[in-house]
Amino acid sequence: MSEDTLTVAVETAIDATDDLVAAGSPARHNMTQRIADAITTAVVERRLMPGTKLAEQQIADIFKVSRTLVRQALNQLSRDRLVTLEPARGAFVARPSVEEARQVFEVRQMLESSMVRQLAASITDEQVAQLRAHLQAEREAVGRTDVTGRTRLLADFHVVLARQLGNEVLAQLLTDLLSRSSLISLMYQSSHSAEHSQDEHVAIVDALARHDADAAVALMAGHIGNVERNLRLNPRINDLATALVPPAGPGADDPAT
Known part of the structure; x- marks a missing residue:
């Protein structure tokens, strides 16, 4: 996902979470929570995909806050298993197993x-x-x-x-x-x-x-x-021999199968 796409996803989510505040949502709304809520909303509404990099400085610029507050929000989302923090690489939208x-x-x-x-x-x-x-x-x-x-x-x-x-x-x-x-x-x-x-x-x-x-x-x-x-939860084949050798039995030699 490009920086422009991340910006649009988060800014749209900010509007959505602000609408929830106006409607009386009981969630806390200090700035750290507001950042966490916006990222969560962008995930739920399918604007941020698994594996998307969440650049601290870019998010700080969107919210006009310090990177410290962004880092606090990302740490919170990491505890909630929505974000993965990788040493020397940064924060990413989680990829559940x-x-x-x-x-x-x-x-x-x-x-x-x-x-x-x-x-x-x-x-x-x-x-x-x-x-x-x-x-x-x-x-x-x-x-x-x-x-x-x-x-x-x-x-x-x-x-x-x-x-x-x-x-x-x-x-x-x-x-x-x-x-x-x-x-x-x-x-x-x-x-x-x-x-x-x-x-x-x-x-x-x-x-x-x-x-x-x-x-x-x-x-x-x-x-x-x-x-x-309806999810495709069947793990992919990891064994090379199983992956490369077609199964025996009826139709195994049929190239159209």
Whole structure:
């Protein structure tokens, strides 16, 4: 990614995070946090790709701050596993391993299954209406092919569910996991379409509105499982002999196979 592209990605993310502040987001907004939020938003909205170099001086120039504050933000993102710090090379958007990807989705399955089971028992009509409004915003973003908007809204759906339980710790955990999920989807080329995700969200809300905990759990598990299954997580062949020698059996000699 060129310096100009990095600048555009981060500046666009600054605008997005400032919109969240205006909307009453509970996140802290000192300058270090603002830099971290902007980089995270650029990752979630798929404007910063895995492996992108995050040049300290360039980011400092964008925010008009010292490199010290930028370094603090990058260190924070490193602890959150969104950034990798390499000695003598600098900071890069993380490139999650296959095993890390699987573990992220395993943790999401555990957390979100429990979350919707609890929510199904306590959800109010007002909360259902809030979810319906969120689904409408998702649908509109998908319909107008607003990639940035729909990516953010589809991720935010899961955080909204956590906040409806009144559990801010869970909401923050999911925010971090969803940021890592976005990186994983970028790196492993998810084929799970936005339309499919949106349909699955609708089914989950329908189950919650019926207070059907078992259905909500099954639908959430299926949704997360579908996202994971549509990733190309099969490791590439590392063994040279296996890579170079075609498999024996029917069709092995067919050059069109």
